[in-house]
């Protein structure tokens with residue numbers, strides 16, 4: 001099938017090759033959607049397998065089948081006003097659902113879906129692993145809204161992603177696995193893009209180097225051209241320099257899908273709320289080099305810092321590192337602890353602090369120093385690290401401020417909870433982060449736990465009594481569970 005040509009020829013051709021069967025599966029899904037009313041389709045593949053291109057092809061097909069299509073993005077740095085962006089050519093909509101009022105987003109969607117004369121709505125989400133819990137919650141609510149029919153989510157994620165998301169009553173229809181291209185597919189790509197028929201020996205080498213992954217093929221060719229290994233020849237396409245055989249494309253080419261170096265622990269429980277806080281901290285980290293999250297024990301400093309850090313993985317070329325200091329008792333062990341977490345090797349005969357400073361001198365990293373209150377007397381080490389490096393950013397969690405120059409404080413507030421005076425529906429109360437946290441943690445111990453007319457008031461009262469402190473809510477949601485399970 002011919003897909004409308006894009007400006008970038010490489011990009012347009014790469015997703016047309018050897019994807020016919022996969023596109024047929026999507027058409028089949030569209031055909032069945034009116035019977036199913038709602039559904040979910042997963043597109044899985046390795047990095048560079050062309051998942052984004054495939055999603056673009058799907059968008060084009062769905063529009064031609066008279067579906068409305070909205071591509072969901074989560075960019076915490078984009079502000080509310082820039083939330084909805086209608087891209088002028090054809091009717092493509094990109095909707096940023098991160099860190100903005102979900103009520104606002106839902107009202108926009110509501111208006112659009114109900115006033116629309118289309119067959120239905122397809123929501124597209126590229127790389128759903130990067131979507132935060134709140135955004136996933138929003139998607140679930142839209143999919144489960146009984147007023148909408150013929151609504152579907154098509155998302156891409158890593159082939160290895162183990163945790164799949166439960167989208168409530170929207171069932172997973174099928175997983176489409178995007179395979180790498182065959183050697184014939186790669187040859188076809190070369191023919192189409194450059195009118196070039198590469199010699200077998202070169203193709204064999206190139207195929208082994210790129211494993212048939214369209215993203216690597218694209219960056220690999222660009223790398224070879226940029227390094228004068230492939231020299232344009234108007235008659236035969238390209239002249240190949242013999243040196244290609246010594247090149248390792250995986251090292252030389254700058255693949256766009258670089259995986260940020262990090263040691264962030266993966267969260268075992270869902271994250272709730274905090275959209276405003278995340279937006280503010282992100283803004284601070286965009287412009288300053290030292291941010292301290294302060295607040296009493298259990299308020300959620302560590303969890304918030306980890307959430308922000310995981311959203312910024314792609315902002316730092318040399319990585320994002322989490323350094324827990326709770327076990328550090330002596331100030332002079334801090335440098336060793338940082339170096340160990342960052343895999344910086346101690347050089348014999350050299351003081352570890354000097355090694356650390358020279359290793360970090362021009363590195364573009366974010367380091368998160370957790371629980372700094374333990375070693376608060378050694379706060380000057382942070383100013384010293386910042387002044388002796390040029391591209392390092394530090395986020396600290398501490399029950400008390402460090403009180404050093406260059407520090408920007410962010411005081412972590414409690415989780416929002418419902419005002420007891422207001423009459424509020426169950427659905428609305430669950431949307432409040434404190435109640436939502438209670439619900440999620442209660443469900444972890446009793447999966448069929450529900451908030452009902454009978455228990456909602458007690459739960460709201462409890463959250464208010466606990467002043468929205470996440471640690472206390474977590475403790476109570478399991479401790480008092482028997483009272484609410486009636």
Ligand SMILES: Nc1ncnc2c1ncn2[C@@H]1O[C@H](COP(=O)(O)OP(=O)(O)OP(=O)(O)O)[C@@H](O)[C@H]1O
Nearest residue numbers: 270271272274296297298299300301302303470471
């Ligand atoms: N926004 C949130 N969503 C879900 N769980 C949260 C959230 N904030 C905090 N929690 C949970 O509440 C508990 C306490 O949070 P956390 O450990 O981050 O507190 P803290 O302020 O770092 O405390 P301390 O000062 O003792 O280090 C943790 O189990 C954490 O997972």
Ligand SMILES: [Mg+2]
Nearest residue numbers: 301302371397
């Ligand atoms: Mg902590």
